[in-house]
Amino acid sequence: MREIAIITGRELKSYFVSPIAYVFGGLFLIVLCYLTVTSMLVEGQTANLQSFFQLLPIVFLFFLPALTMRLWAEERKLGTLELLMTFPVSVRQLITGKFLASLIYLSLVMLLTIGVPLTVAAHGDLDWGPVACAYIASLLMAGAYISVGMFCSAVTRDQIIALLLALVLLLVLFLLGSPFVQENLQTLLPEVMVSALAAASPYQYFNSIARGVLDTRDLIFYLCFCGFFLHLNALVLQGRRMKG
Amino acid sequence: MTRLRNLPRPLAGPGLAAPAGVAGEAPNPAGPLSPDWRELRAVRDVSAGFTCGTSPGSRSPSPGRCSGPFVIKPHVPKAMIVVENLAKNYGLTQALKGISFEVKRGEVIGFLGPNGAGKSTTMKILTGYLLPTGGRASVDNLDVVDDSLAVRRRLGYLPESTPLYTEMLVEEYLRFAAEIRGVRGRDVRSSVSRVVDTCGLGGVTGKSILELSKGYRQRVGLAQAMVHNPDVLILDEPTSGLDPNQIVEVRSLIMRLGEQHTVILSTHYLQEVEASCSRIIIVTQGSIVANDTHENLVSGVPARSIRARIKGPADNVNNQLRELFAGKAVEQINRDGDYGHYKIECGAARDRSPEEALAELVHKNGWALAELTRDSATLEDVFRNLTLANTTEAGHA
Secondary structure: OHHHHHHHHHHHHHHHHOOHHHHHHHHHHHHHHHHHHHHHOOOOOOOOOHHHHHHHHHHHHHHHHHHHOHHHHHHHHHOHHHHHOOOOOOHHHHHHHHHHHHHHHHHHHHHHHHHHHHHHHHHOOOOHHHHHHHHHHHHHHHHHHHHHHHHHHHHOOOHHHHHHHHHHHHHHHHHHOOHHHHHHHHOOOOHHHHHHHHHOOHHHHHHHHHOOOOOHHHHHHHHHHHHHHHHHHHHHHHHHHHHO | OOOOOOOHHHHHOHHHOOOOOOOOOOOOOOOOOOHHHHHHHHHHHHHOOOOOOOOOOOOOOOHHHOOOOOOOOOOOOOOOEEEEEEEEEEOOEEEEEEEEEEEOOOOEEEEEOOOOOOHHHHHHHHOOOOOOOEEEEEEOOEEOOOOHHHHHHOEEEEOOOOOOOOOOEHHHHHHHHHHHOOOOOHHHHHHHHHHHHHOOOHHHOOOEHHHOOHHHHHHHHHHHHHOOOOOEEEEEOOOOOOOHHHHHHHHHHHHHHOOOOEEEEEOOOHHHHHHHOOEEEEEEOOEEEEEEOHHHHHHOOOOOEEEEEEEOOHHHHHHHHHHHOOOOOEEEEEEEOOEEEEEEEOOOOOOOHHHHHHHHHHHHHOOEEEEEEEOOOOHHHHHHHHHHHHHHHHHHO
16 A cells, blocks of 8 residues: 555656646646536526536546556666666556546645636536536546556657557547447447447446446446556556566 | 675684584694684685585585574575677677676776677676577576666666766765665665765766766766665676776776676776776676686787897897798897897787797897897787787688
8 A cells, every 4th residue: 555655646747847737738628627617608598517427438538548558668668667667566566556546636636626617506406416416426436547547658668659559549439329330330330339339448337427327337447447457457458467 | 694794704703713513623633723724714615615514515505504603694696797699689699698797796897899889788798688599697696687676776887978967966976876775764865975085076966967077977977876885796898988097097087996896897997907807707798718817818929029139240140030020020229339139020929920020130140139028918919819819810711
């Protein structure tokens, strides 16, 4: 636990001493709020944040790979990974530490979007329950994306490749969750496979939580999804110890 | 648990001065124990495998039978680092072909070898960064693969290129290094200020590592390696890229460290190991070709030049010598009267043939040989002899 906290602390600090935290946070908030305001704050709309939270998976898709691309690739390029892996810390602790740091940073950015629900609440009667639920859902979603991005960062020492790889992988996962792609896939693949592929998309589980329904099955999916990619990440790092 | 820091000292101390009934030793008839006698007994204890008063023949020491004032950990390692048949392949390349060596507590070992010889690979395996393909290695009796985390707690490591988190401040980085290596609470501050003093970082603690010169970065690298006061320090080329003044500073720092720590360092500067290492291991092409003290290594190898003082007609001697050692540098250093003083670079031949050939030439011409010596070998000769010999053999094959 102590080791994880130390790794997380250092990692989190490194976000804020480099411009990345501010550039990323700033751009993320501008894009998100701009899209939200233009589509949502219209006279006569119902007072909820549906359209705001529906935008999140797409905005995450483009922003989170940029946040995670440096996690391992940079350490490998600078050689600090060698030192990091000779500290008395297990690979799992390292991964957990870095994962938590990214998630905490993103939570802080998400905290800054609180202006959106506050604005809506000022102009109508907002039900805060579903809003809280949707915030939880967006963090779960972010966790899933971060675990994929982190895995992609571990397989290469080039940050740009890590970024592109994560982008493609997340896009595929995102598309698998969209009904349009599913319908098209059904003409090519048997129905069992299509529903299996669709079930792997974190997007599938986002909507129900974002609507305010907190189902344990959805929670379990996100935990398994993150666990799976973080485990792959550990395998990659361990494999590198073998290969040299 | 009592852990022995340095074998000879605690055993010679008052605690074990008179262990109960050590193998029927008679008390010193001269009366009070002389220091020499005590040490002698201590050495006997060591050779008996720490059985604490049991017969020297019993092989497995049992702690229960210890009756002395000290209870010694039964499996006290003979060596701090034991490497047995360690092998590492990178794909098809054999980086290490089964090397074995031991390092005792408090030794400073110099790891020499050409680039790509396997020095860094050995160090990376010892520090747990890489897994070996075959063989075993242990630090303080803990396996580097099975007890990797425990081994890493006992180690300080400075990788070859001194990788550091450049965005951090020096002090911040050292605190991080201390904490992650298990230094806790109030000790963090004192550990950091200790290494800041030892490594001469006093003026730069508030600076970002990015702003530091190469020399200072190297010191930060050394400081992070020793911030938790580890038993073993592994330093991969600690002086590469430093200017001569910095090299001298870092070298003296390492010598001071060697007083308390077991140190393995790799380097390309041969003077460095001559100055600071108690033992030298030369690696080439994944195998150890030498493992000895500096004096022993140098004495075992003929130097690459011989000197001769020959009495004879100058031109004739000159010509005939050049003819005999065709293709080698023959230099007349000076001449006084009839005597010519020559230096002949004849290569580090292991046999005595150049001397014999020269003596024969002198004899045949009826000159006189006043002096014939081989220059004393330097570590450079040893190094070239051992590392080049192998490559040329491989080249001919």
